[in-house]
Amino acid sequence: MKAIRFFTLLFLLILFGVHSSFGQEKPAEKAQPLSGVNWDDEVSNPVEKTESLSGVDWDEEEESETDKLQKTGPGETNWDDEESEESEFPEETELPQNVPAKTLFSHWQGGLLFLFYLSGCFVTAYFTRNRAISLKTPPELLIILHTFWPLELLLTPFFKK
Amino acid sequence: MLELFDIELFASGIRLATPLILAALGGMFSERAGVVNIALDGIMIFGAFAGAVIAYETGNPWVGLLGAVIVGALIAHIHGVASIRYRADQVVSGTAINLLAIGVPAMLANGFYDTTSSTPNIEITIPKITLPLISHIPYLDILLGKYSFMVYFTFLLVPLSWFILFRTSFGLRLRSVGENPEAADTAGVNVYLMRYYGVWISGIMAGLGGAFLSIAHGSSYVRSISAGRGFIALAALIFGRYNPFLTLLGCLMFGIADAFQIRVQGVIEIPTQFVQMFPYILTMIILAGFIGKSQVPAADGVPYVQSK
Numbered sequence: 001m002k003a004i005r006f007f008t009l010l011f012l013l014i015l016f017g018v019h020s021s022f023g024q025e026k027p028a029e030k031a032q033p034l035s036g037v038n039w040d041d042e043v044s045n046p047v048e049k050t051e052s053l054s055g056v057d058w059d060e061e062e063e064s065e066t067d068k069l070q071k072t073g074p075g076e077t078n079w080d081d082e083e084s085e086e087s088e089f090p091e092e093t094e095l096p097q098n099v100p101a102k103t104l105f106s107h108w109q110g111g112l113l114f115l116f117y118l119s120g121c122f123v124t125a126y127f128t129r130n131r132a133i134s135l136k137t138p139p140e141l142l143i144i145l146h147t148f149w150p151l152e153l154l155l156t157p158f159f160k161k
Numbered sequence: 162m163l164e165l166f167d168i169e170l171f172a173s174g175i176r177l178a179t180p181l182i183l184a185a186l187g188g189m190f191s192e193r194a195g196v197v198n199i200a201l202d203g204i205m206i207f208g209a210f211a212g213a214v215i216a217y218e219t220g221n222p223w224v225g226l227l228g229a230v231i232v233g234a235l236i237a238h239i240h241g242v243a244s245i246r247y248r249a250d251q252v253v254s255g256t257a258i259n260l261l262a263i264g265v266p267a268m269l270a271n272g273f274y275d276t277t278s279s280t281p282n283i284e285i286t287i288p289k290i291t292l293p294l295i296s297h298i299p300y301l302d303i304l305l306g307k308y309s310f311m312v313y314f315t316f317l318l319v320p321l322s323w324f325i326l327f328r329t330s331f332g333l334r335l336r337s338v339g340e341n342p343e344a345a346d347t348a349g350v351n352v353y354l355m356r357y358y359g360v361w362i363s364g365i366m367a368g369l370g371g372a373f374l375s376i377a378h379g380s381s382y383v384r385s386i387s388a389g390r391g392f393i394a395l396a397a398l399i400f401g402r403y404n405p406f407l408t409l410l411g412c413l414m415f416g417i418a419d420a421f422q423i424r425v426q427g428v429i430e431i432p433t434q435f436v437q438m439f440p441y442i443l444t445m446i447i448l449a450g451f452i453g454k455s456q457v458p459a460a461d462g463v464p465y466v467q468s469k
Contacts, residue, residue: 106221107288109223110221110224113223113227114223114226114227117227117230118227118230118365121365125358139245139353139357140241140242140246142357143241143361144238146361147235147238147361148231
């Protein structure tokens, strides 16, 4: 009986431990309710505002580049200056972190849960073989109870010889 | 042509033999108990489907594996109830489950995912394990060093099955109800319960075999995922004379044949369809040549009626 109680508690611990590790939402993944979004802000965001193409002076940009080449020439180009210019690409924001350690830990948890449940089917069948639940239950129902052995363990105290 | 026979071929053969071994071991327990289990292929399909769906929905392949075991056990139990309690023809009952397996997973996949042909891809599958010492030895690292957890688990089940069947009192009772159920009944063995246990174990193993196809070897369930492997497993079981180790050899032979036909496709100037027939032709040759010599349990396929 003590062994049955121990295995039941162990199973529940592992089950809730696995469930909690998969049930936790990462803050980055929490979905923002659409009703809370201020759509106007996104439209008027100055960072994302693109310059109207009609206002661009194309000649000015070309002139500045050609002037530069005429003054310096390809051989006199200071490559270091080009490298020190501000990058055209925006800095990458911090990406959501992958958590490989958690994935590995979930494989261990999952593997132990699988082996625990599978062995529990047979261990429960062995420990209840001479108990009232096995003797009074028809074999058709007993096999289903063995398959869902936590239920069988919960029902065992209610069957008396 | 000789370059096709390298160490990689045998490694592929071991991977492809894994679902066969699982299904064959399950069939062994059922047949030794006296219940013919033709439904191994159908149970594998149900197990593959259940494993894929549960693994996708929960995001955890191990829970999917567990689901496949439970579903396999329950489907096999249907066969057991029909064969043992209602004394239906065991071949017909098994065939009915195989027919159900063609339609039910497709129907459920259509209901869940709007497609009858497959389930969504599983992101995390059963991981591969690299054995620390063997992985540094040339050739052995390819042959034994890096397989899915399921492959190693399956190979551990072979000696465990032998031990349970031939070295425990449970195994003795199981074999006795398959050989002479009247004598076992006289000795106080519950024949019906033992037969149910045999079928139950066969469902668990076949469900695992199906789950291997969808969660470990692949990453989703597709229609006809088993490709008749349940029947090949049955042939391997007969070839192995219902002995776990000989059954393992039979399954490895079929697995290597399957790996060979995959490699040969496109190399030899033979139509692909003929090449793909090779494992199944081998199955028929084995069945024709060995089924007469195999010692089938005496009461296999015979429903037992307890005399009052």
